[in-house]
Amino acid sequence: MPPRKKQSTETLKGITIRVVNSLKGPTPADEIVQKILSIRSETGKKLNSTIRTYLKHEIGQTLVYLDKQTIVPIALAFQGVRFRINLDEIHEKGYLFYREFEPFLAELNPDTVQFVSKDGTSLKTDHIKVENKRKQSYTWQQTEYFSLIECFPQQKIQVGDSILVSIVQYQPQPIFCLEYETASQRQEKKIHKKNQELANILFGLLENAYDEYIMIREAIPTAYCRLQNPRDYPGDNWKKVLKTDNRLCYMDWRIVYPEAQTFRDIFMDKPESEKEMEIKQKQAKLSPEKAKRIYCWKVSFSYNPDIWRRLELQGLNTLAEFDHCLREAFQYDLDDHLGGFWRMIQRGKTNRFREIQIADIEPSGEGQGAELRIADLDLQEGNLLKYVYDFGAWLEHTIILESVSQPSTQAKYPRLIDRNKPRYRYCEDCQQKKSKTIATWVCIECSNEEQRIVLVCEDCLNKYHQDHSIDRILY
Ligand SMILES: [Zn+2]
Ligand SMILES: [Zn+2]
Secondary structure, eight states, X not given: OOOOOOXXXXXXXXXXXXXXXXXXXXXXXXXXHHHHHHHHTOOOHHHHHHHHHHHHHTBTTTEEESSSSEEEEHHHHHTTOEEEXXXXXXBTTBSEEXXXXXXXXXXXXXXXXXXXXXXXXXXXXXXXXXXXXXXXXXXXXXXXXXXXXXXXXTSOOOTTOEEEEXXXXXXXXXEEEEEEEOGGGOOHHHHHHHHHHHHXXXXXXXXXXXXXXXXXXXXXXXXXXXXXXXXXSOOSOHHHHHHHOTTOEEETTEEEOHHHHHHHIIIIIOOHHHHHHHHHHXXXXXXXXXXXXXEEEEEEETTOTTSEEEEEEETTOBHHHHHHHHHHHTTOOSSSSOEEEEEEEEOTTSSOEEEEEEEEEOTTSOSTTTTOBGGGGOOOTTOEEEEEEOTTTOEEEEEEEEEEEOOOTTOOSSEEEEEOOOOOOBOXXXXXXXXXXXXXXXXXXXXXXXXXXXXXXXXXXXXXXXXXXXXXOOO
């Protein structure tokens, strides 16, 4: 009998990392997958996709994607890359940084990093841990820092100065070169251009991500490596770039859209008075011309777009009025349930949308954002909103702004100008009595019992189906 072939004990993940680390330059992902499959002497669609998943998990750790198809090991990609630490805050323990540095460390142990000056002499930085004073659930209890106290003894360190970092070497031992740059030495034009480029790359990554966030540890290495010249004079640190670009912000370990921050403000931090101030500020700017403008909306029931209404409202109409108008148009209850509006913003060229809540409206017309006027929303033709009636039953409607125009002098606004042609169904209790009444409800209880759909009118509902569970019919 031939000796049994010794089974390899290396895991698929292990092989994947080993193959990536052995690459000599940028390599197509397909080629890497083939290489791994040949080592395993196995094939199969499932194995193929498992390897691709492993590769994705390693972004920012052992590799980066230069584009959708091209992988390069991080040690190679980072070689010579330069970035900036902005000295923007003074800490009681001196000038500290770490968060700015973290995405460039990948899996390196911070204590193994060697810092050198431009002429190669070793610089002393302390890796320290500081307890956080803020005791909020979403901030870390402890923050790590590198201390700069002994790094630049001749330098009078000031806020606004920077440290320029170059990655001299990543493996086997990480070496980072630090140069001091004063605020007056900043090459603002170059910095501005680099900042813009970095922000654009990050925004592109976020727009194309499946979720409404990207991980800092993946996105920052990827974005820096995708810069046209990552080894040139560096722009501001990613943290500063994110703070100054209003399309993006960062929260904990993620980069998110700004509304994620707003959401947190609403629920965690911001006092009620400040929110009211913001709404008041927005309202102050409305000109008479904008107030009179006519906004024409087509509102479709999301679960059946054949059911729709076309409404006209003016710029000065509030979202509370819009909500009332929608309730009337769809014959919803005027005295019960919440209504809510969201803005829908397409994410890049994908078919996914960001949903930004703009108002919750009670039947009384009160609620968060209820006082916002339509003109305050800065909408353009083609923009989308979502309206939900009844947060329990959650009836969703898609609203498109079809046109913005000048008012006609005779008309009164808001008004319903068109609707789908209703295909009425009739009440069966009434039909038995030979009269034709439009059914407005499905009796769920009777439908279940009789194994067919039981349609009833308002009157018969009150007479024969009291306390039965029902569903409204929309026409
Ligand atoms: Zn009836
Ligand atoms: Zn019934």
